[in-house]
Amino acid sequence: MSNAPKSLFQKVWDAHTVRELPSGQTQLFIGTHLIHEVTSPQAFAMIRELGVPVRFPNRTFATVDHIIPTDDQSRPFSDELAEAMMTEIERNCRDHGIQFFGPESGAQGIVHVIGPELGLTQPGMTIACGDSHTATHGAFGAIAFGIGTSQVRDLLATQTMAMAPLKVRRIEVTGELKPGVFAKDVILAIIRELGVNGGVGYAYEYAGEVFDRMTMEERMTVCNMAIEGGARCGYVNPDQTTIEYLRGRRFSPSEDEFEAKAAEWLALASDEGCHYDDVVTIDGSKIEPSVTWGIHPGHNLGVSEAIPGPSEVPDDDRAGVEEALEYMDFSAGANISGIPIDVAFIGSCTNGRISDLREAAKVARTGKVKDGVRALVVPGSVAVQKQAEEEGLPAIFTAAGFQWREPGCSMCLAMNPDKLQGREVCASSSNRNFKGRQGSPSGRTLLMSPAMVAAAAIAGEVVDVRKVATED
Template identity: 50%
Template sequence: MGQTLFDKIWDAHVVSSNEGFPDILYIDTHFIHEVTSPQAFDGLRARGLPVFRPKQTVATADHNVPTWNQHLPIKEELSRYQVDMLTKNCAEFGIELYGLGHPFQGIVHVIGPELGITRPGGTYVCGDSHTSTHGAFGAIAFGIGTSQVEQVMATQCLLQQRPKRMKIEVNGQLQKGVGAKDIILYIISKTSAAGGTGYAVEYAGDTIRSLSMEGRMTICNMSIEMGARCGLIAPDETTINYVKGREFAPKGEEWDKAVAYWQTLYSDEDADFDAILSFNAEDIEPMITYGTNPGMGIGVTQHVPETLSFEEKEQGSYKKALAYMGLHDDEQLLGKPIDYVFIGSCTNSRIEDLRQVAEFVKGKHKADNVTVWVVPGSKQVQEQAIREGLDKIFDAAGFPLREPGCSACLGMNEDKIPAGKYCVSTSNRNFEGRQGPNSRTFLASPLTAAASAITGKVTDIREFLKSEPELSELMN
């Protein structure tokens, strides 16, 4: 019997395995940020322990940082304290920090790939659930809790139960205006927010293969939103070409050795999966969520489901979600006025996302009723956008380019959506209060978000094809 990609990587990193106990799994790189690391550092101090392998720990400030005037002291007291503590802890324990002002600073799941730290065949963890992003490179990557952050700091290993394996295949040609974000929102809408619980999910099929690395990262990023332990995609030439030449990628003979290994990383034809799901790309239209978990998604032209279409035991929570969102049964979101648009987060803040949005909004201007935040995922993305003149396009359209950080994805910093306001967001979660107390979030793709910003209401990006056929290439 052949092996899955997941099992090949897992087995290569098992330090010790005993029946009836979790495996001891070696971790190649540990990413940390200011929110989930302070207690772990305190734990090491209390036990008189160093960070076991500080060179394999990568630190950055992202969750609590402001996205304006990063050269000034942080205004929010708690945010300032957490960022200051990260600086102090990294200095004390010998960890290099990509803090505010550093050319490598940014969202942890953006800087790892763009710096060449994330590579095929590795194991990556972080005290952040969207660590699954790194699985796009053909790696095992997952979020961990604060006590586990301390465990990795102390030993560079984790106690882990091997999850079940699921394969999700997507095949066929996507419609114009449909992209990676729509694919994953569609999958989650079909599997539910718990449909991947207990599984490591491998995404496959010719539709997935056709995606750029940025698109693949978007897919894997939201694996956690269907409850999966992690998501991964087998590496190929697209992967190898992306990693080549990056700051910390292997060089010379080491590069050749690495590529030879990466080319062995795929699921064997006779590999056994615990579950297999298949979807047709042609069935996917631009997606948008209507509720308070990412599984509550519909095609942008569809209507909010009827309460009676759910099992009786689910109807109470469904009504609560609709009440929070100010929606009702059978309502169509298309054309609904909005207040904010957020383009950013570890899901959709890479240079490809910004290029796509800039190309679309060139020569247009946002609606008067909408406030738009465009937040690059890293300092490198910000600088690249400026070099390409995207900032000028954004400014002309009323989409000011801010500075890097998690921003309005999670309402943990100064960028919060006001209570009761509707935001079309390219982020990954729409829970109650996720973007600010009592804020209301519609998750969507960068193109859907940009189109909605221009019209001032929830919009089907495909409508622009009718009057602007030159957008066809952009919308493939």
């Protein structure tokens, strides 16, 4: 073994390498495999057909999030297809001895919310899930990948997958964020800077003063959207914030071995002087509250800016900007601030955690949801829901005219009954503004931070949250 300085990515990759495959790819051991109801049933069918068992049922954990209703969760679900998917994951977990965090477990929630809160996500792990937002877990200094169903099959059968190593790009965000600027704005700014496919072939290492100061939940929001910038994986080096978050969680190391583990975790951080394939620096003090105006997350701008026209972008982006303006029915040159909204959605694996709901509630206290706007608050998990109840947040939201729902993915991708109708415009704390993403083929999504969504719900239009007087 060489003593050359290594990045965290390299250390974790090396520790999990089973062997080099004849193709030149690496056979990588995945320590924690998370599954949910949408991308796993076909994989279980495939291993049944192959006649192989689940190799590491003790390192496979399941929940239900995508299809679960957020109004009435009593069984059977009113949607027969949703009920069939639920029954299938229950059966598969039972048959293979996999721990299932369903609603009755008291620990159900969006897979990328419950992993961290249960302490299943720890520094130095490899984690995979049939969901592209798996990079969320990188906030802990884990290497976490979104995968397709064939790879879910590979993991069930072997707990390994074939993968080529990634390059590492360090993204340093320096300085201090201005008030009203959140983790969501940081990742939108990164995607705006590097593009929606700038991260292809890379793992993103997020660093710099802004990340050093962030809470774990804020780091999760940034890592969550690595894939929106094309990067399959993003991470933050573990530090004292990581350690304190993990102390005392259900699957965290026990008290008597915790300090020793914590020391091991800290040692995983990228070594001084290690090789990076690329380094990018972004001035955090220049980031504004951001809003998307188009049909992918790279189509975003500061709330004080005007929507760009085709002539203002590089040639290669022109057709995309024209397509986006046409779909959104927005005019080039118009301010994003003042665009009317019909729906407000607070939730998702990006921004459905307790700190997100607290920030939104601060804004919700200042007024009432505008007449004609439908506003939903969907906690990311049962634990988030309970914590919010203890803090009295549901009462604040409902008094302001928001609906307070049961946990799930909900209107982020609208596989449950929570959907946009027709051409509705939704201010959303989720992660994708693709055409039709929120359940209506012609629906329109504006991504922003939870506080910005709450402000938009009250104003009935996109507003700068910095102009909302909250008691802080």
